Amino acid sequence: MSEIRHIVFDIGKVLLHYDPDLPFSRLIPDPEERRWFFDNICTHDWNIEQDRGRTWEEAEQLLIDAHPDHADNIRNFRLHWHEMVPYAYEDSVHVMERLIDDGHDVTMLTNFAADTFREARQRFPFLDRPRGTTVSGEIGMIKPERGIYDHHAAAFGLDPSATIFIDDSQKNVDGAKAAGWQAVLFQNAKTLEEDLERFGISR
Template identity: 75%
Template sequence: MSEIRHIVFDIGKVLIHYDPEIPFRRLIPDAERRRWFLENVCTHEWNLEQDRGRTWEEAEAELLAVHPDEETNIRAFRRYWHEMVSHAYEDSVEILEGLLDAGHDVTMLTNFAADTFAEARKRFPFLEKPRGVTVSGEIGLIKPDRAIFEHHAAAFSLEPSATLFIDDSPANVAGAKEAGWQAVQFVGADTLRADLARFGLMPRR
């Protein structure tokens, strides 16, 4: 196992909660209709293109051309985005800050629209603490594309084999490994602590 000198955190579902259902439980109370809307209109794949850099205006126009009767709910996705990121995972943030306090080099790599990330940064001050961040929507690349891992490594002078990546998505973990990084899937703070210990990385408590 290679010595780890760099640690890279994903953000959504690792450090902060993200769930589009939160506002839509109120906006579309009927569970079946809500499921249909999120699986067929404002889908994960549609939202991912904003993470790649597409503007919300373009994204909404695309859906309105196909689903004009859903205008209110389509526009609600961005309007109520702040409700979707309801809270930070305090135990994960504690690990992040403990690694920083112990002197480790920590950066972040996230699939995030540029404007919503700017909003998240204001709400969650700990996002300012690592050495830096690569935001997919700012550079037009998304995980798990190999290019975004190569971009991040170059931007922050990381040696891939000495870099540990932490992400909740199995596809993103696999993408990091294909780029030559070490990587673990985030399933919870306790498992992450065990993974870090396995790599000889113990955050200060």
């Protein structure tokens, strides 16, 4: 196992809480109706294309053309996005900030729409603490595609074999490993600290 010289954090569900149900439990109170809406209209596959760089205007129009009766709630997805990200995981943020304070090289690699990431940076100043961030919506690639890992390594001068990636998605962890990185699946701050210690990064 190579010595770790670079630490790369995902953001959503690692540093920031994300849950579309938060505003939509109010907008569509019936649980079955709400689940149908997410399974058939504002789906994960639809939303991930905004992370790849598609504009919200284009994304909304695509769905409104197909589901005109749901136009208001289609627009509500972006309109109420801020409610979907209500708080940071303070214990995870503490781990990241301590690593930075201890002199480790920390960057972030995230699937995030460009405009909502700008909004998140305004709301959560700790997102400016790492050396830099690769935002999928700004470069037109998403995890777990190989290209986004290679792009991040090149952009920030990382040696892949000396890089550890922290992500809550097993697919994204596997994508990092396929790109030659070390990687761990995020569960909570305590297990993250244990994983880092296992890779020789002491508390």
